[in-house]
Amino acid sequence: MRSHSAAPRRVPRQQRGERRVAALLDAAAAVIADVGYEAATMNEIACRAGACIGSLYQFFPNKESLTQALRAQYGKEFHTAWESLENQAASLTIEQLVAQLIHTAVDFVTEHPAFLALLDAPRATRNPSIRKVLRELLARIFLLQKPSLSKARALRAAAVTLQLIKGMNELYAESDAATRESLVQEFKIVLRCYLTFHLTPRFGSPESAPTHKPGVAGRF
Amino acid sequence: MRSHSAAPRRVPRQQRGERRVAALLDAAAAVIADVGYEAATMNEIACRAGACIGSLYQFFPNKESLTQALRAQYGKEFHTAWESLENQAASLTIEQLVAQLIHTAVDFVTEHPAFLALLDAPRATRNPSIRKVLRELLARIFLLQKPSLSKARALRAAAVTLQLIKGMNELYAESDAATRESLVQEFKIVLRCYLTFHLTPRFGSPESAPTHKPGVAGRF
DNA sequence: GTAAAATGTGAGAATGCGCTCACATTCCGC
DNA sequence: GCGGAATGTGAGCGCATTCTCACATTTTAC
Numbered sequence: 406m407r408s409h410s411a412a413p414r415r416v417p418r419q420q421r422g423e424r425r426v427a428a429l430l431d432a433a434a435a436v437i438a439d440v441g442y443e444a445a446t447m448n449e450i451a452c453r454a455g456a457c458i459g460s461l462y463q464f465f466p467n468k469e470s471l472t473q474a475l476r477a478q479y480g481k482e483f484h485t486a487w488e489s490l491e492n493q494a495a496s497l498t499i500e501q502l503v504a505q506l507i508h509t510a511v512d513f514v515t516e517h518p519a520f521l522a523l524l525d526a527p528r529a530t531r532n533p534s535i536r537k538v539l540r541e542l543l544a545r546i547f548l549l550q551k552p553s554l555s556k557a558r559a560l561r562a563a564a565v566t567l568q569l570i571k572g573m574n575e576l577y578a579e580s581d582a583a584t585r586e587s588l589v590q591e592f593k594i595v596l597r598c599y600l601t602f603h604l605t606p607r608f609g610s611p612e613s614a615p616t617h618k619p620g621v622a623g624r625f
Numbered sequence: 626m627r628s629h630s631a632a633p634r635r636v637p638r639q640q641r642g643e644r645r646v647a648a649l650l651d652a653a654a655a656v657i658a659d660v661g662y663e664a665a666t667m668n669e670i671a672c673r674a675g676a677c678i679g680s681l682y683q684f685f686p687n688k689e690s691l692t693q694a695l696r697a698q699y700g701k702e703f704h705t706a707w708e709s710l711e712n713q714a715a716s717l718t719i720e721q722l723v724a725q726l727i728h729t730a731v732d733f734v735t736e737h738p739a740f741l742a743l744l745d746a747p748r749a750t751r752n753p754s755i756r757k758v759l760r761e762l763l764a765r766i767f768l769l770q771k772p773s774l775s776k777a778r779a780l781r782a783a784a785v786t787l788q789l790i791k792g793m794n795e796l797y798a799e800s801d802a803a804t805r806e807s808l809v810q811e812f813k814i815v816l817r818c819y820l821t822f823h824l825t826p827r828f829g830s831p832e833s834a835p836t837h838k839p840g841v842a843g844r845f
Numbered sequence: 846g847t848a849a850a851a852t853g854t855g856a857g858a859a860t861g862c863g864c865t866c867a868c869a870t871t872c873c874g875c
Numbered sequence: 876g877c878g879g880a881a882t883g884t885g886a887g888c889g890c891a892t893t894c895t896c897a898c899a900t901t902t903t904a905c
Contacts, residue, residue: 572792
């Protein structure tokens with residue numbers, strides 16, 4: 406690896422440039438889904454996109470930048486998928502909300518096999534801002550369910566929820582279809598219990614911090 | 626990569642052989658923790674272990690086999706850490722059990738930085754049997770808490786719990802110490818709610834399938 | 846139509862890494 | 876001691892991969 410900048414080398418300024426970039430990203434997803442992240446080579450990606458290697462390097466100075474671009478695209482698509490939930494959020498039961506969140510996520514991963522393979526890619530290729538935007542979206546959804554929630558709590562719950570959803574993919578991936586379905590159902594329980602805790606008005610302390618009282622049972 | 630077998634090339638038969646293997650694994654962990662999995666080279670690992678590259682390849686025919694060995698070691702260490710919980714399990718509250726499970730895991734990852742970096746390693750280097758053993762251990766712990774639980778449910782809950790715990794590490798890793806602590810506390814809520822659902826005797830259907838009844842909502 | 850900019854091309858340079866091999870050294874049983 | 880087995884050594888091979896570059900082609904602007 407000789408170059409280190411992850412920024413695109415050149416932004417496409419013509420229509421065919423944009424088409425190329427789109428084709429390259431598609432090809433990258435296909436190759437990565439096929440052979441895994443590590444084994445996916447730049448030459449093969451360019452080839453599958455009907456381009457040659459030089460063309461690829463015009464827009465993406467290195468593999469890392471290509472990976473980041475792919476991640477960004479997935480992030481936006483996923484954001485769009487959840488965005489529609491934001492409108493209905495207030496009228497959904499927790500039960501329904503959980504089902505929607507999980508099914509959208511599961512469907513997304515199913516339809517984008519490369520997304521899973523990207524988990525193997527080095528951390529350096531991740532874009533924190535994508536996570537941030539997704540967290541904020543989910544936090545807003547939570548706030549629609551329970552407006553009295555503090556923003557800090559909503560954000561924290563969103564971060565954890567997002568991470569749990571993401572983490573489960575690994576488990577789904579190594580299961581056959583039947584087990585996967587039961588795991589999804591099981592995970593619904595997890596999220597339902599957790600979000601019920603946060604989003605349901607409770608008598609005792611409606612806005613108490615989630616830090617449990619240490620007197621009861623800390624680490625004994 | 627020319628060789629593909631992941632089995633150790635040669636089992637150490639002398640004490641110095643075992644010392645070498647131990648030193649090599651330690652060095653591998655150190656290098657991987659330092660520079661990440663991908664950037665960790667076999668030469669550097671051998672060098673850091675005070676050995677030369679040929680010596681490394683006597684015991685580990687390729688990088689994959691070294692990675693698997695490291696994973697196996699971590700798996701065993703972690704299993705040992707949780708094993709002690711098995712004895713106390715029956716006498717612990719869910720609150721305490723959750724705290725123990727999580728803190729053991731967090732401590733382990735803190736003390737073994739390479740463990741996190743191994744998440745970047747390709748899937749091929751993972752050993753399903755390690756996961757299986759850990760799942761069974763956790764399932765036994767659950768059964769000690771609630772003997773009436775079916776083994777299938779215990780195993781499924783264990784698989785999910787394990788995955789959630791593992792997945793959270795990624796979130797911890799990208800947070801400063803203060804946020805990390807609050808995330809740990811937050812995750813305790815998740816597990817407490819979830820395990821309360823499974824391990825607490827409920828009136829309606831004590832051994833009903835985990836398919837929720839819409840209306841009761843698990844606890845709280 | 847023409848010039849300039851954007852994009853396309855692909856052979857191969859440059860690099861770095863996994864891994865081998867022929868041989869030296871150390872250990873162990875007898 | 877002796878012989879064989881286990882272990883140690885490290886220069887460098889082979890190879891895949893990333894990335895460059897000099898030039899061709901297409902598009903756009905006027």
